[in-house]
Amino acid sequence: MEIIAHRGYSGRYPELTRVAFEKALELPVHGIECDVRLTRDGKLVVVHDAEIGRVSDGRGKVAQLTLAQLREFNFGTESSPQSVLTLDELLELFADHPEHHLYIETKHPVPHGRIVEEQVLMRLRxxxxxxxxxxxxxxxxxxxxxxxxxxxxxxxxxxxxxxVERRLNPVDLHLGRPTGLGLSLERARANPGLIGRHGLPTYLWTVNEPEDLRWARDHGVDLVATDEPGTALEVLGR
Structure with a gap:
């Protein structure tokens, strides 16, 4: 079972900030996970919520603010201020760690629709x-x-x-041909039979407690996203 640092080392550092990813990449985990949204001026930033109030000292929606406006806010702590991170900056950081994988989550619904995926692919190129x-x-x-x-x-x-999704539409599986399926820990606990369903690898989020990490391993989960990658490494004997 592979360990993924969910939003970086978000259990110990402000989520989705440079320091959270730097600390996660210091660990022998499989990979890191991030969320991306488009700003008003078309820049991809690494932010989970549609609004920035929970994770910064600012207010407003990502889609209604420019990158320059977002740069005015602190996404870290008072003692360790952090600027909003762009996907370009994260990719540059990631490139220095060839042993890790990167999981990029595109957030929807958003005003920009399909442009999000197009921009992700452009930045990867x-x-x-x-x-x-x-x-x-x-x-x-x-x-x-x-x-x-x-x-x-x-x-x-x-x-x-x-x-709340009770079942997957077979047509959706055919059209998208996903290479893996993700489940919340709560959903998997309630219905372990969903793990490995459709013959696809299972990505499980967000798994922080030692008991849940061991449960996921014992039930054949392929990938776990955790806010506490250090704890996960210790519990799983890595």
């Missing part, structure tokens, strides 16, 4: 990572998975299943 097998794109959005298959069929693409 610019960084020389478009054909890199260490790159994976994940999304809750079925249209996003279909777009990824059409635009970059070689890329690993993981379809995340929503907690």
């Amino acid at each position: 610019y960084a020389g990572l478009y054909d890199d097998p260490r790159i994976h794109v994940i999304s809750f959005s079925q249209p996003a998975i279909v777009r990824l298959r059409a635009l970059a069929p070689h890329l690993d693409r993981i379809r995340l299943r929503r907690r």
